[in-house]
Each structure stands twice: as C-alpha cells, then as structure tokens.
Amino acid sequence: MATIGDVARAAGVSRSTVSYVLSGKRVISAETKERIEAAIELLGFTPNAGARALATSRTNVLGLYLQFQEDEFAPAMLQYILPVSTTSRAEGYDLLMVTDPDLAGAIRRTTSSHMVDGVVLLDVTYHDARLEPLRQAQQPAVLIGYAQDSAGFDSFDLDFGEAARMAVDHLAERGHREIVLLTPPDHVATRGGSYVWRFRDAAIERAARHGIRLSAHPGASRHPEIAESLDRALDALPGATALIVHNDATVAALPRLLDERGIRVPQDLSVVGVFSQGFGQAFSLPYTAVESLPDRLGELAVAQLVRRIADPSSAGAPVVRLIEPGFFDRGSTRAV
Amino acid sequence: MATIGDVARAAGVSRSTVSYVLSGKRVISAETKERIEAAIELLGFTPNAGARALATSRTNVLGLYLQFQEDEFAPAMLQYILPVSTTSRAEGYDLLMVTDPDLAGAIRRTTSSHMVDGVVLLDVTYHDARLEPLRQAQQPAVLIGYAQDSAGFDSFDLDFGEAARMAVDHLAERGHREIVLLTPPDHVATRGGSYVWRFRDAAIERAARHGIRLSAHPGASRHPEIAESLDRALDALPGATALIVHNDATVAALPRLLDERGIRVPQDLSVVGVFSQGFGQAFSLPYTAVESLPDRLGELAVAQLVRRIADPSSAGAPVVRLIEPGFFDRGSTRAV
DNA sequence: TACATTCATCGAACCGGTTCGAGGAAGAAG
DNA sequence: CTTCTTCCTCGAACCGGTTCGATGAATGTA
Numbered sequence: 001m002a003t004i005g006d007v008a009r010a011a012g013v014s015r016s017t018v019s020y021v022l023s024g025k026r027v028i029s030a031e032t033k034e035r036i037e038a039a040i041e042l043l044g045f046t047p048n049a050g051a052r053a054l055a056t057s058r059t060n061v062l063g064l065y066l067q068f069q070e071d072e073f074a075p076a077m078l079q080y081i082l083p084v085s086t087t088s089r090a091e092g093y094d095l096l097m098v099t100d101p102d103l104a105g106a107i108r109r110t111t112s113s114h115m116v117d118g119v120v121l122l123d124v125t126y127h128d129a130r131l132e133p134l135r136q137a138q139q140p141a142v143l144i145g146y147a148q149d150s151a152g153f154d155s156f157d158l159d160f161g162e163a164a165r166m167a168v169d170h171l172a173e174r175g176h177r178e179i180v181l182l183t184p185p186d187h188v189a190t191r192g193g194s195y196v197w198r199f200r201d202a203a204i205e206r207a208a209r210h211g212i213r214l215s216a217h218p219g220a221s222r223h224p225e226i227a228e229s230l231d232r233a234l235d236a237l238p239g240a241t242a243l244i245v246h247n248d249a250t251v252a253a254l255p256r257l258l259d260e261r262g263i264r265v266p267q268d269l270s271v272v273g274v275f276s277q278g279f280g281q282a283f284s285l286p287y288t289a290v291e292s293l294p295d296r297l298g299e300l301a302v303a304q305l306v307r308r309i310a311d312p313s314s315a316g317a318p319v320v321r322l323i324e325p326g327f328f329d330r331g332s333t334r335a336v
Numbered sequence: 337m338a339t340i341g342d343v344a345r346a347a348g349v350s351r352s353t354v355s356y357v358l359s360g361k362r363v364i365s366a367e368t369k370e371r372i373e374a375a376i377e378l379l380g381f382t383p384n385a386g387a388r389a390l391a392t393s394r395t396n397v398l399g400l401y402l403q404f405q406e407d408e409f410a411p412a413m414l415q416y417i418l419p420v421s422t423t424s425r426a427e428g429y430d431l432l433m434v435t436d437p438d439l440a441g442a443i444r445r446t447t448s449s450h451m452v453d454g455v456v457l458l459d460v461t462y463h464d465a466r467l468e469p470l471r472q473a474q475q476p477a478v479l480i481g482y483a484q485d486s487a488g489f490d491s492f493d494l495d496f497g498e499a500a501r502m503a504v505d506h507l508a509e510r511g512h513r514e515i516v517l518l519t520p521p522d523h524v525a526t527r528g529g530s531y532v533w534r535f536r537d538a539a540i541e542r543a544a545r546h547g548i549r550l551s552a553h554p555g556a557s558r559h560p561e562i563a564e565s566l567d568r569a570l571d572a573l574p575g576a577t578a579l580i581v582h583n584d585a586t587v588a589a590l591p592r593l594l595d596e597r598g599i600r601v602p603q604d605l606s607v608v609g610v611f612s613q614g615f616g617q618a619f620s621l622p623y624t625a626v627e628s629l630p631d632r633l634g635e636l637a638v639a640q641l642v643r644r645i646a647d648p649s650s651a652g653a654p655v656v657r658l659i660e661p662g663f664f665d666r667g668s669t670r671a672v
Numbered sequence: 673t674a675c676a677t678t679c680a681t682c683g684a685a686c687c688g689g690t691t692c693g694a695g696g697a698a699g700a701a702g
Numbered sequence: 703c704t705t706c707t708t709c710c711t712c713g714a715a716c717c718g719g720t721t722c723g724a725t726g727a728a729t730g731t732a
Contacts, residue, residue: 004690051687098431109382284558352684
C-alpha cells in the first residue's frame with residue numbers, strides 16, 4: 001500500500017508538499033500539483049486513517065451507542081439507526097456502532113482511546129447511567145431521548161406531551177368522551193423511558209380539560225401479554241369509543257388483535273397510534289397516527305453534533321430540543 | 337489526556353517498559369509492573385487507538401457493510417446486524433457500520449485507508465458488484481449470503497435448499513398433496529437474491545419427488561400488494577391444503593390476512609414459514625417454521641473472519657458454508 | 673576471582689501522516 | 703545593480719504508540 005512518501009518520491013517533491021496538495025492549506029503551483037495528483041492516481045494512494053488521526057487528533061468517526069433491551073420491540077430501533085448512519089456519512093463521518101451490554105464501559109473505552117470525534121447516544125433514559133462517563137469523556141455528544149439532567153449535551157426528542165395533546169384533541173374534536181390509552185410497558189417507565197409518562201400525563205391532563213374520561217393502561221411487548229393487556233384496558237372502560245396506542249409492539253399487532261375480537265375500525269372503535277410513517281408502512285398499519293419522526297431526530301442530532309465538533313468552544317449553550325410531532329390521518333377515527 | 341510518556345515519567349521508567357507491561361510481550365519485574373500499573377490507574381491512561389493502529393497496522397475494528405433496499409422488509413435486517421455486533425465485541429473488535437448507498441466506494445475508502453481489519457458483507461447477491469472492489473482491497477473478508485463467485489472469501493449462508501426440503505417433507509409426511517409456495521418478490525430474485533430460487537427450485541423438485549403438486553408464486557413486501565399476491569397464489573391452486581411462506585413481509589402480515597379471509601390455521605390451511613425464532617417472537621407468529629438462524633450465521637461469520645485476521649496466510653482455503661436450518665413446530669400444520 | 677548467563681530495562685528507530693519556520697528563486701521597487 | 707517582497711517548496715519536529723538490539727546488574731559456574 002502506497003504511503004505519502006511513495007507519492008512524494010514518484011512526483012519528485014517532499015512529503016509536506018504532497019500533504020499540502022491533499023489539504024489545500026497552502027498554495028502549490030499548478031504544475032507541481034498536477035504531477036502529484038498524477039502520482040496519487042497512479043499509485044492508488046489513500047492516506048492512512050490511523051496516521052492522520054494521530055497527527056490531527058480527528059478520526060472522522062462518530063460513535064453510535066445503543067442497547068437492545070430484551071423486552072423491547074427491536075424493529076423500532078432500526079428507524080433511529082438508519083438516519084443517523086445516513087446523515088453521518090453525508091456529513092463526512094463514518095459510524096462506529098456500539099452495542100456492548102456495558103455501554104458505559106464501552107463509552108469510556110472508545111472515547112478515551114480517541115476512536116471517535118463525537119458520540120450519539122440513543123434511547124436515553126431519565127436518569128441515565130451512561131451520562132456520567134460521557135461527561136468525563138469530555139467529548140462532543142448528542143442525546144436522542146430525554147434525561148432529567150442533560151447538562152453539557154445537546155438533546156433531541158419528540159415532544160411527547162404535544163403528541164399526546166394532538167391525539168386527544170383529534171378525538172375530542174370528533175366528539176369522543178371515553179378514551180382508552182395503551183402506554184408502553186411498566187418496566188420501560190421504570191427504566192426511565194420518560195416518553196411513557198410525558199405522553200401519559202399530558203394525555204390525562206388534556207382529556208381532563210376537555211371533560212373527557214381517559215383511562216391509561218400499560219401495554220406489553222410480547223405475546224400473549226399484549227393481547228391480555230389490550231383486553232384489560234378495553235374492559236376497564238366498556239363505554240370507550242376510542243383507543244390511543246402508544247406502544248410499538250402493540251400497535252404492530254393491533255390489526256390482528258382487533259380482527260380476532262371482531263372489533264371494526266373505525267365503526268366500533270376509533271384508533272390513534274403513535275408511530276412513524278416508515279413503521280406504519282413496514283407493518284401496513286391502517287391507523288391515523290401522531291408521527292414520531294425518527295428520521296428527523298436522527299438528522300437533527302447528527303447535524304448538531306457535527307457542528308459542535310467543528311466548533312467545540314462556542315456554538316452556544318447546549319440545546320434541549322423537543323420536536324413537534326407530525327400527524328397522518330389514515331381515516332381510523334370517526335365522529336360520534 | 338495522558339500518554340504513555342506521562343505514565344513512563346510518573347513511574348520513573350521508559351516508554352518501552354510501559355508498553356511491555358501493557359502487551360505482556362516481555363517480562364517486567366513485579367515491582368516495576370506494579371508501579372506502572374498504579375501510574376496508569378492514577379492518570380487514567382488509555383492507549384491512543386490511532387497511534388496504536390499506526391504502529392501495529394491493526395485497528396481492532398471490523399467493517400459491516402449493508403444496504404437498505406427501499407423494497408425490502410427492513411426489520412428483518414436487524415436480526416443479522418445484532419449478532420455480528422455482539423460477536424465482534426466478544427472477539428475484541430469494534431464495529432464500523434457502513435450503509436453508504438455507494439457501498440463499493442465505501443469499501444474502497446475504508447479499507448484502503450486502513451480503518452478496518454476485516455470486512456463483513458451482508459446480504460450478498462449472486463453477482464455482487466461489491467466483490468470486485470473487495471478483492472482488490474486485499475483484506476480478510478466474509479460474506480453472509482451466497483455469490484456465484486465468492487473466490488477469495490469465506491461465505492456463510494443458510495442452506496435454503498435444505499430448508500425447502502424440510503418444509504415440503506414436513507407437509508408430505510402429513511399427507512398434503514397440493515401446496516402453495518409464496519416466495520420473495522421477483523425483484524429480489526432479479527437483484528440476485530439467490531435464496532429466492534435456491535429455496536423455490538428445491539421445493540419444486542422435492543414436491544415432484546413426493547408426487548405433490550406445488551405452485552410457487554412471488555409475494556410482495558408492501559401493502560396492498562402483499563394481500564393481492566396472497567390471493568393470487570391461493571386462487572391459483574384452490575385445492576391447496578398447505579401454504580409455505582418464504583417471505584418476511586408476508587409472513588409478518590399473515591395472521592391478519594388469514595383472519596380477514598376467514599381462513600383458520602391449521603383447520604382450513606396448514607402453514608409453514610421460514611423465519612427465525614426472534615422474528616417469530618417479535619411478530620408473535622403462530623406458525624411452524626424452518627428456522628433461518630441469523631444469530632448463528634453472524635457468529636460463525638465473525639468468528640471465521642477473526643480467525644483469518646489472526647492468521648492471514650494459512651488457515652486453509654476459503655470456506656463456503658451452508659448451514660443446516662432449524663425447525664420449530666408451532667402446531668400450524670395438521671394431517672389430512 | 674574471573675567469566676558466562678540470565679534478567680530487567682533502556683534508547684532509538686519506525687509507523688504515516690501534518691504543520692511550522694526557513695530559505696531559494698523570481699520579480700518588483702529603489 | 704542592490705534590496706525587498708512574494709511565491710513556492712523543503713526539512714525537521716511532532717503526534718503516541720511498538721519493537722528490536724543493546725546494556726548494566728545480578729546471579730551462577732569454574
């Protein structure tokens with residue numbers, strides 16, 4: 001494999017001159033530049049990433065850290081991974097994907113060895129044990145999710161409060177007076193998935209303001225518990241005319257569950273989900289939904305991270321940004 | 337951030353001595369070793385990955401290259417990514433995940449700049465345009481999938497021929513004489529997804545040997561085409577008593593589709609799928625299935641790749657390994 | 673006591689880039 | 703014809719590790 005020294009020799013110049021042609025940081029005469037570029041082409045030279053990282057203290061690699069929880073609906077995670085990967089590449093970075101069960105340790109290891117220029121942390125919880133090691137890493141980082149104390153990091157998340165209000169308002173406008181809400185499983189909340197209560201509490205409050213009866217129940221993420229939790233929820237409020245589902249695994253299984261129970265949508269029950277356009281498409285979900293916009297979150301997060309890397313000092317105070325959900329009416333709600 | 341020089345100074349030794357303590361490649365006296373380890377602890381020293389890569393020509397990073405096709409069922413891809421990530425880490429490697437639309441270019445870029453020690457190529461097609469750049473990269477590489485010419489690489493894939501025979505035999509034993517087979521969409525075959533025809537052809541041949549009538553039809557990956565293709569397939573062989581589904585998107589939607597059509601399993605129709613245990617669990621699929629074992633494929637592939645990296649010269653000729661599918665009887669087939 | 677081994681550590685070179693200060697050549701100004 | 707600039711390129715130092723040969727001290731042997 002050719003080195004910068006080989007190129008320099010072939011072109012009859014010094015190594016530094018080749019380097020300046022590569023970086024454009026100094027003016028090199030047109031003829032010399034041409035000779036060097038020809039040599040590069042001829043030898044198929046590509047700069048060695050390690051050497052470059054050593055010299056510049058930059059790797060052009062971002063770290064994406066995530067965990068797959070046994071009890072979570074894995075397919076939903078992919079929606080977040082892809083846009084992060086795509087945006088990183090578009091910004092000129094490669095992506096180190098880390099799924100170590102000991103994420104805090106992995107963060108320490110990869111940042112302190114200077115493997116990455118910045119960190120994207122996925123699925124952040126309210127009290128997230130990974131934030132402390134991350135703070136010590138002294139590296140630009142961005143969180144996707146919502147933590148109580150995200151000091152020092154930019155964070156991006158969906159505005160789940162607003163999402164809940166949109167869902168409730170939509171049903172309120174159509175005259176629904178009794179609504180069942182299916183939330184993520186309890187252990188997700190226990191773990192600190194703040195979107196659980198942010199959505200739930202906002203829904204309850206908004207319903208109260210409308211004078212609507214709303215009954216919230218934890219759903220499940222596996223069969224047969226999914227079906228059981230749906231039954232429990234629906235039984236708890238027999239007069240309910242609408243169902244809000246804020247639970248990936250449940251909403252993915254919902255068409256079949258409702259079919260089995262002979263419940264037609266929207267004649268017997270209006271349904272509003274919370275999921276992305278891509279998720280809805282992959283699972284062919286026929287439900288009106290508040291959109292969770294994972295693509296947009298990923299893009300915003302990476303773009304902001306790259307900005308921080310380019311300009312570590314200034315660029316202003318850390319941002320906590322809750323993005324406005326979308327809304328996709330698929331006609332699964334009716335007026336009552 | 338502390339360097340090896342800082343550690344050496346703190347411990348009152350030379351840099352090389354610290355390095356030898358780190359690598360264990362030479363004997364260092366117990367007391368010196370202790371002093372050095374204390375200094376490392378004290379300073380929180382971690383070796384710089386770039387410097388190490390430069391000195392050793394090893395990065396301890398593997399590259400995972402994959403593409404997300406618009407027309408594919410994305411959730412299925414995750415099953416392959418995870419075990420690769422997990423196994424890599426277990427073997428001491430981090431994972432660079434590359435999803436660049438121009439994968440061949442990305443392979444060239446990342447390998448020629450020595451960012452990775454080895455390459456895992458996912459979802460390999462029969463005539464795969466990424467193999468040529470990969471060959472030129474002169475790097476240890478492993479393919480997951482099946483290519484016509486995989487010379488120079490180890491490849492691992494499910495034995496889809498055997499999978500088909502297992503499915504057909506299972507139904508034959510139960511007396512089925514007319515079977516419908518739903519395959520992946522045509523464009524997957526066109527792209528070179530050899531598993532399409534390897535499964536289909538083996539199924540047809542095996543059915544013929546049993547004197548069974550088997551009618552194969554391409555399925556789809558999106559609604560409403562999924563439903564239409566199912567209808568077409570079932571209509572084509574009205575006397576069919578069994579259905580083999582070799583199509584992720586279709587099998588994920590199948591419970592609902594069959595419900596809608598009032599088809600009970602297994603009373604009205606026996607069903608055999610082709611999917612992994614994890615996939616079945618995520619989507620709560622109640623079907624007996626030939627198991628596609630993505631975990632095992634990922635593990636085997638990475639383990640073999642790591643072996644090649646450790647011992648690039650010998651270790652024998654490239655392997656093409658088709659692994660034996662599993663079988664999981666969920667009781668969705670009955671005797672006729 | 674002299675000499676050969678073994679043990680533990682050191683110093684220097686090297687990996688392949690980047691960057692800074694210096695300096696020669698050519699052209700402009702006096 | 704000097705002297706001062708400007709333009710372009712070079713050489714050396716540096717980034718932070720690894721590795722090899724050398725060396726001095728301690729131990730064993732004659």
